[in-house]
């Protein structure tokens with residue numbers, strides 16, 4: 001999908017990003033140091049696609065930009081200073097180094113934001129499947145996204161008019177955070193067992 005259309009969708013479902021969000025593509029000639037398929041950096045409110053831009057990929061990365069940085073002037077100033085390869089290098093450090101650290105940035109709060117974004121996008125008339133946003137499940141040591149979606153219940157509808165900062169100030173349903181924490185603790189315990197003892 002074209003970046004302009006993705007930008008429209010993103011700023012419709014997260015209006016607080018309207019003044020700051022930038023979407024960019026990196027072509028095939030760009031050396032990808034970490035095998036990431038896209039990344040986001042809050043410092044410049046920017047999403048960079050390595051693979052073909054899609055609604056699912058965009059929503060995942062926008063989930064990393066929310067709640068929006070309070071001062072759009074700062075974001076725009078940083079974006080205007082950090083241009084070209086300097087920006088790329090900085091974005092790689094800030095964005096992909098996050099991805100390299102397992103679980104970093106993909107906590108319960110992130111998954112909650114992402115589900116709100118998915119539901120808002122669907123209400124906007126754009127079809128997006130939970131499988132398209134690349135979240136939940138074993139890769140993130142989390143419950144499957146459809147389970148989290150069920151546990152979040154009707155919250156995305158009830159809070160659909162609130163900013164993401166306001167949503168974060170409200171406690172998520174405890175079933176949602178509990179199952180996430182349980183799953184994570186299980187994985188952490190599993191990983192603490194030496195590999196040779198895992199049988």
Ligand SMILES: [Zn+2]
Pocket residue numbers: 060064105106
């Ligand atoms: Zn991510």
